[in-house]
Amino acid sequence: MTSQEVAGLAPELKGAKKGQGETPVLSAGERFTSYDVEAFEVPSGREENWRFTPLKRLKGLHDGTAALDGRATVTVTGASAETVGRDDPRIGEAGTPADRVAAQAWSAFAEATIVTLDGTPDPVTVTVEGPGAGSTAAAHLQLRTTTHAEATVVLEHRGSGVLADNLEIVLADASRLTVVVTEEWADDAVHVSAQHLSIGRDAVLKVVSVALGGDLVRVSPTVTYRGPGGDVDLVGLGYADAGQHLEQRLLVDHAVPQCRSNVLYKNALQGEGAHTVWIGDVLIQAAAENTETYEFNRNLVLTEGARADSVPNLEIETGEIISAGHASATGRFDDEQLFYLQSRGIDLESARRLVVRAFFGEILLRIPTTTLPELRARLEQAIEAELAATGV
């Protein structure tokens, strides 16, 4: 099967071994999923869901050669965390792996961290530290809210090494959660992460993703609505330097009525071989009446030699929706804007910085400063440092 055979959504080629999941996958909503790594074929790089990813740089996460004998350190402050075994009944509540690396992580993790958010007003910080240079690890983290709870979580990733993990976010009915996920890895790090976002009835989830560091960071969020009234905002920014690969693959699966989703991702790229990939699949199934969805990806290519891939997909199976839209735009600096700023005495470098800051400002504004007074400033500084490093 080739991608041309499928209209609408980018087909997630099934990637299943013969005898399993044999039926052709018609849409991203019907993609093959399994907890078992052996149920997935080793990707060759031609599959739709792997074709943008440099497999050679995955350090064996995709083909079973990664030892996965390292350990990522998970530190939780502001809430109590449980360390549980693989057999904990809550594990898997939010979703099932849809690609081989996610299944690999699922098959390999020894124990999982579960953070239950029952309404503690203060923000919770979860720090995931990589296993260290030269080491590979699998991890599993679950954030879950209780009914009507309201919480804010900062999930930071830092350090060195290779990490494959699954993040489950389970929102109980009528709960509200804001999560800021940062990828602040050292230059060598590889992070392949599947996010399973399960939205209860009338629950509200806001995720702000900030990808700055790492050699290769591939994050695949899947949103599943468990009842009507769910409301999800996924916004993100990525800043890819020379040689860096940042990939965001989203699937928002509207299978129940009265839900809303809003996706906005912005990437900036600079330097030879900087590469960003954004795949935005939105599926509105026949039952999902009164859906309201919008997704938008914008990429700012700051220098020659960088490449941004962007594939928005919208598949609609019912006409009874409120609104559905998608857009994608990739461009360079606007010369007229730079000229205008310079004509007011502002030097070119400062003018470019003003424009990049403005570009990301829309995303960073979503980080609530009331609950997280320092985080936005810290990330702004990190972006400034990236800009300064290459003299943009």
Place this chain on the structure above:
Amino acid sequence: MSTLEIKDLHASVTTDEGPKPILKGVDLTVKAGETHAIMGPNGSGKSTLAYAIAGHPKYEITSGEVLLDGESVLDMTVDERARAGLFLAMQYPVEVPGVSMANFLRSAATAVRGEAPKLRTWVKEVKSAMSDLDISDEFADRSVNEGFSGGEKKRHEVLQLALLNPKIAILDETDSGLDVDALRVVSEGVNRFRNESNGVLLITHYTRILQHITPDFVHVFAGGRVVESGGPELANDLEKHGYERFVKAPA
């Protein structure tokens, strides 16, 4: 005392089909304390002249000179020209989404003045300059020119003129698209700026702004050059008879 000298300036615009010559030998000198009006038909190259002096990358100078107080402007980058004391109020001010007017004005003032203005006096200065131009406070938080009406954009160009206080100001159709009240407010802004040590080059199609801002000289611009110069009375003559005699005249 500042002087802008434009000497035999030739410039081309970069198009998809290659360079297209627009300016064909412009000669003009603006001295401190003087206001010059430039009038001329659409497409004659007035904005091109303004952009060429400001250093827009789309325009290539093929020959000639532009000197500000004897220094060659053409050797400077766009921002250096502004810091040297040139200012261009644009016919079509550019929108810069995400950059607040407040941030932009402060960045510009810092650059042009060579140091960041003291915060307390700066806030007062901006507020009073805005109120002089009937600009409400809320604009400070809006993105530069984004969603501004044509008239609001022009007011903000004059606001920048007031705050950056250049040696030579080129105003490209700052009066176009203004209603009667806005025209008065904007003209007053330009008049507040004018003094013995700076000069103004005012590009316009209409004599009505010249009722508010009296020029010392009026130049007719046609076919990429100044074809006639005179006093304020020339403007009235143009209003009556149009540009016909200049356009038809052999080059």
